[in-house]
Amino acid sequence: MNNRKPVSIVVAGGGSTFTPGIIMMLLNHQDRMPIRQIKFYDNDYDRQKQVADACEILLKERAPEITFVSTTDPETAFTDVDFVMAHIRVGKYAMREKDEKIPLKYGVVGQETCGPGGIAYGMRSIGGVIELIDFMEKYSPDAWMLNYSNPAAIVAEATRKLRPNSRIINICDMPVGIEYRMAEILGLESRKDFVVRYYGLNHFGWWTDIRDHDGNDLMPQLKDYVQKHGYVTPNELANKHSEDVEASWMHTFEKAKEVAVLDPDTLPNTYLKYYFYSQDEFALADPDYTRANEVMDHREKIVFTECNRIVAEGTAVDTTFTADDHASYIVDLATALAYNTHERMLLIVENDGAIENFDSTAMVEVPCIVTSNGPERICQGKIPQFQKGMMEQQVSVEKLVVEAWEEGSYQKLWQALTLSKMVPNGRVAKQILDDLIEANKEYWPELR
Numbered sequence: 291m292n293n294r295k296p297v298s299i300v301v302a303g304g305g306s307t308f309t310p311g312i313i314m315m316l317l318n319h320q321d322r323m324p325i326r327q328i329k330f331y332d333n334d335y336d337r338q339k340q341v342a343d344a345c346e347i348l349l350k351e352r353a354p355e356i357t358f359v360s361t362t363d364p365e366t367a368f369t370d371v372d373f374v375m376a377h378i379r380v381g382k383y384a385m386r387e388k389d390e391k392i393p394l395k396y397g398v399v400g401q402e403t404c405g406p407g408g409i410a411y412g413m414r415s416i417g418g419v420i421e422l423i424d425f426m427e428k429y430s431p432d433a434w435m436l437n438y439s440n441p442a443a444i445v446a447e448a449t450r451k452l453r454p455n456s457r458i459i460n461i462c463d464m465p466v467g468i469e470y471r472m473a474e475i476l477g478l479e480s481r482k483d484f485v486v487r488y489y490g491l492n493h494f495g496w497w498t499d500i501r502d503h504d505g506n507d508l509m510p511q512l513k514d515y516v517q518k519h520g521y522v523t524p525n526e527l528a529n530k531h532s533e534d535v536e537a538s539w540m541h542t543f544e545k546a547k548e549v550a551v552l553d554p555d556t557l558p559n560t561y562l563k564y565y566f567y568s569q570d571e572f573a574l575a576d577p578d579y580t581r582a583n584e585v586m587d588h589r590e591k592i593v594f595t596e597c598n599r600i601v602a603e604g605t606a607v608d609t610t611f612t613a614d615d616h617a618s619y620i621v622d623l624a625t626a627l628a629y630n631t632h633e634r635m636l637l638i639v640e641n642d643g644a645i646e647n648f649d650s651t652a653m654v655e656v657p658c659i660v661t662s663n664g665p666e667r668i669c670q671g672k673i674p675q676f677q678k679g680m681m682e683q684q685v686s687v688e689k690l691v692v693e694a695w696e697e698g699s700y701q702k703l704w705q706a707l708t709l710s711k712m713v714p715n716g717r718v719a720k721q722i723l724d725d726l727i728e729a730n731k732e733y734w735p736e737l738r
């Protein structure tokens with residue numbers, strides 16, 4: 291691997307709470323992907339500066355050979371890069387909080403990427419991500435954008451439609467996170483000890499087959515476990531490691547058992563709980579304190595306090611930042627593109643026949659083989675009526691949101707909200723929509 295050409299990366303959304311963990315992870319994987327330059331780009335100078343000043347110290351100490359640049363200037367950021375790693379949050383946590391709280395006022399689940407909250411976030415993200423694509427195409431037309439900015443399903447549909455030839459690949463870490471748990475449940479060292487078949491939309495999919503490298507079927511054992519315990523690991527059940535995982539996530543992993551039993555042939559993505567049991571999730575929610583509040587009080591505080599401490603002390607030798615190893619799938623993807631590794635991984639791509647009996651223009655999440663030409667989808671065949679019906683409803687929501695953004699159409703966004711499985715009827719959809727419009731004035735196109 292020593293002759294691998296070092297890469298230049300711009301992290302878009304440099305001020306993200308995930309940036310330090312991703313930088314530490316990238317440093318750990320330099321044998322696979324050597325780095326010559328890292329740049330940070332953000333449209334919030336003050337937020338990014340805190341993260342960048344700390345990361346600059348960290349990089350000087352651990353990898354002085356890497357050039358580091360932090361900027362809010364698109365030309366400086368996007369010139370001479372091989373990869374744009376994009377994790378922006380348009381409207382930041384203040385707007386996530388509104389996305390989650392407004393639907394709750396009307397008896398509807400409030401969630402970052404699902405239902406009305408996800409639709410509102412999508413209407414903000416589309417413009418932000420398209421702007422990043424345009425910068426990349428202007429200043430580094432051969433680069434690839436690895437996008438994990440949410441809501442990935444809506445962003446992916448928007449970029450498919452509005453920038454059809456762009457070199458953007460949308461990815462999600464939820465299947466990866468669940469596969470870590472599956473490996474633990476099976477007593478395997480790594481999720482790379484098995485190969486999966488999977489289909490769905492982003493935050494809306496099912497595993498259909500999981501086998502070890504000798505071809506042994508691991509599904510029966512896993513299904514048996516997940517139907518009893520969800521994705522709560524044996525260690526967590528024995529209460530050994532639960533302090534690492536926040537209570538709201540533990541609930542999500544446990545709730546997966548109720549989703550799993552709805553279709554005993556497959557294993558579900560955890561996000562399906564919002565669609566199949568939305569009343570339960572609504573009943574659990576505190577309208578004054580949602581996940582955005584939890585993150586602001588926890589992850590955001592921890593990250594910025596540690597950044598400021600590093601800067602005050604002028605060193606990161608004893609930093610509490612750890613490599614976000616579960617983000618190493620980003621390196622899997624980048625190395626596949628840069629060095630043609632033929633990695634097999636789940637990506638969000640245009641269906642184009644991968645799911646035989648489903649809209650060929652839908653953005654679906656399926657296994658792909660990634661070469662230096664980009665992803666090649668692996669055919670998943672026909673899917674059952676249950677999943678097909680659910681996916682058709684949800685993909686229509688996502689497509690209507692993109693049409694509403696493009697055309698400035700109030701009617702289409704109202705239809706999207708009405709069609710969302712979490713919204714009980716058109717009247718409630720309108721009430722939520724009118725509130726969301728008021729809250730998102732600064733960010734959404736004007737709707738007529």
Ligand code: NAD
Binds near residue numbers: 306441463
């Ligand atoms: P964050 O608010 O901490 O960071 C986002 C950064 O983006 C902020 O510094 C903000 O100033 C910046 N930003 C906002 N709009 C921008 C624009 N138009 N141009 C440039 N920069 C802009 O958010 P976070 O919690 O760290 O999450 C970042 C993103 O990653 C979110 O979209 C989140 O949903 C997503 N995420 C995705 C996955 C996945 O599985 N796909 C996993 C984790 C996080």
Ligand code: G6P
Binds near residue numbers: 403440462463
């Ligand atoms: C998972 C999902 C992401 C989502 C995140 C929310 O990782 O795949 O798409 O953004 O969870 O986590 P948070 O801790 O911000 O609620």
Ligand code: MN
Binds near residue numbers: 493
């Ligand atoms: Mn995700």
